[in-house]
C-alpha cells in the first residue's frame with residue numbers, strides 16, 4: 001500500500017436509481033487524517049448516500065454510475081465485493097443515527113463489540129475484551145462489565161449510542177462516518193454525545209465525516225464543511241470561513257435559517273423558496289448535458 | 296410468578312385432557328358400529344352378546360361407564376383392548392416410540408431442509424435463484440403428505456427400488472432392546488445395523504411428512520429474514536466486515552426465527568396427525584397405524600387411549616414451543 005496523504009478522497013461521485021434519477025451529482029470531497037468534515041444540507045440532499053457509498057452499504061437499487069472513492073489511497077470501486085468489505089472494515093466505521101435499532105436485540109452488548117474485533121480484525125479474545133472494556137469506560141459508561149453482559153433493551157437510548165460509539169472506535173479506524181448521531185436522542189443527551197465524539201476524535205486522531213443538518217453542530221465540531229443541495233456540492237470550505245464569509249447564496253440561507261441560541265432576537269428566516277427553485281432549475285439544466293458516465 | 300404460571304398451565308392442561316376424554320368417550324359410543332358384534336364369530340347367540348356386553352360394561356349408562364373408565368385412568372389403567380386383549384397402556388406405550396422417532400425425524404428433516412432453503416433464498420434475494428426456490432416451494436406445498444408417500448413408493452419402491460417400502464425395521468435383525476426406541480437405543484448400544492435399518496425404513500415416510508412443512512418453513516423464514524436484513528444492526532454488521540452469509544446466520548437468523556417457531560409448533564401437531572395415514576401407507580408399526588386398526592375394529596378402549604395420548608403429546612409440544620420462545624427472545628425472560 002503506497003502512503004497517501006488523504007484518509008478519504010471522493011472524486012466526482014455520481015450515483016443514480018435504475019430509472020436514471022440522479023441522487024449524487026459529481027460530488028467530490030477529501031478528508032485528511034484527524035480532520036472532521038461536516039456534511040450539511042436539507043433532508044433528501046443525499047448526505048447519507050455519500051456515507052453509504054463510502055462504506056459500501058448503498059441500497060440494492062442504487063448504483064455508482066461514475067466516480068472514484070479512495071480510502072487511504074485504495075480505490076474502493078475497483079475491488080471485488082469481498083476485498084472491498086475487508087478494506088472498509090479495516091479502515092472505516094459507522095456511528096449510526098438511531099441507537100434503538102442499531103444493536104441486535106437478541107445479543108448481549110459485549111459480543112456485539114468484541115466479535116468483529118476477533119473475527120474480522122483478527123484480535124485475540126482477551127485483547128478484544130480488554131479493548132471493549134477500555135472503550136466503554138472512555139465513553140463514560142459506569143460499570144462496563146455489567147453493560148457488556150446486558151441486552152440492548154436494558155439500556156437507555158443515550159447509553160446505547162455510547163455503546164455504538166465505543167464499538168465504532170474499538171478497531172481504531174482511520175475514518176468514522178457519523179450519520180446524524182444525535183438526531184434520535186433527547187436534547188439533553190445530544191450535547192453529551194456530541195462532546196463525547198469530539199473528545200474521542202481528538203484523542204485518537206480519527207478523521208470523521210459528520211452528517212448533520214444543524215449549522216450549530218457544524219460550528220462546534222468541524223474544521224471543514226461541505227454544503228450539499230439536491231446531490232450537488234454547493235460549497236466546500238473551512239468551517240470558520242463558511243460562517244464569516246459564506247460564498248454560496250444557499251449556504252448563506254442555511255446559516256440564516258439556523259435558530260441561534262446566542263442571539264434569540266435575531267429573526268428566524270427559512271431558506272427562500274425562490275432560491276430553491278432557481279437552484280433546481282440550474283441542476284435540471286446540468287442534468288440535460290450529463291452523459292451518465294458514458295463518454 | 297413462575298410458580299403461578301406453572302400451576303395455571305398445569306390446571307389448563309388437566310381441564311383440556313378431561314374435555315378431550317369426555318368428547319372421545321361420547322363420540323365413540325354414539326358412532327355407529329357395535330364393538331361386541333365385531334368380536335363374536337357369526338352365529339353367536341343373543342346370550343353370548345349379552346354376556347360380553349356386561350363383561351365390558353357396555354350395558355351401563357354412559358355417565359356410569361365414563362366414571363368407571365376415569366377412575367381407572369387416574370390410576371394409570373386405560374382398560375383392556377377388545378381386539379388385542381392386552382392393557383391399552385402397554386400397547387400404546389409400545390407403539391409410541393415408533394411414532395415419536397418418525398415425527399422427530401420428519402421434523403428434523405423439515406427444519407434442516409426448510410432452514411437451508413430459506414437461508415439460500417435470503418442470500419440470493421432479488422435473483423433468479425430466489426424465484427426458482429419460491430416456485431419449487433409452491434409446488435412442494437401443493438402436494439399433501441400422503442400423496443408424497445405414494446409418490447415415494449412409486450419412485451423408490453417400484454421404479455428404482457432402493458428403499459424398503461414397508462415395516463419399521465428388517466425383521467431378520469435380532470433385536471433384544473429394552474425399549475422400542477430403535478434409533479436411540481441402537482445408537483446407545485452401538486447397534487448400527489439396527490439404527491441403519493430403522494432409518495432407511497423411516498426415510499420415505501419421514502420425507503413425506505417433512506416436505507410440506509419444509510416448504511412452509513422455507514417460505515416464512517425467508518420472508519422474515521428479508522425483513523430483518525433491512526434493519527440497522529445488520530447494516531452495521533456489514534460495515535464491520537461480515538459477509539452477507541455471516542450477517543444472515545449470526546445477526547438475522549435468531550431474530551427472524553420467532554414467527555417460524557410458532558408455525559413449526561402448530562404444524563408439528565398436524566405432522567403428528569399426518570402420521571396416521573402415512574404410517575398406514577408404509578405399514579409402519581406406529582401409533583397411527585394402530586389407531587386405524589382400532590377404529591376399523593371399534594376397539595373403544597384402545598381408541599380412547601390413543602386419542603388421549605395424542606392430546607397429551609400436542610400439549611407437551613405447545614409447552615416446548617412456549618419455552619423456546621423465552622430462550623430466543625431475551626425480552627421475555629424478565630417480567
Ligand SMILES: Nc1ncnc2c1ncn2[C@@H]1O[C@H](COP(=O)(O)OP(=O)(O)OP(=O)(O)O)[C@@H](O)[C@H]1O
Pocket residue numbers: 017023041042043044045046047048049050059061062213
Ligand atoms: N432506497 C432508496 N431507493 C430510492 N431512493 C432513495 C432510497 N433511499 C434514499 N433515496 C432518495 O435518495 C435521496 C437522498 O437520500 P439521503 O438519505 O442521502 O438524504 P439525506 O440527505 O441523508 O436526508 P436526511 O437528512 O433526511 O437523512 C432522497 O431524495 C431519497 O428520496
Ligand SMILES: [Mg+2]
Pocket residue numbers: 047048049179
Ligand atoms: Mg440521512
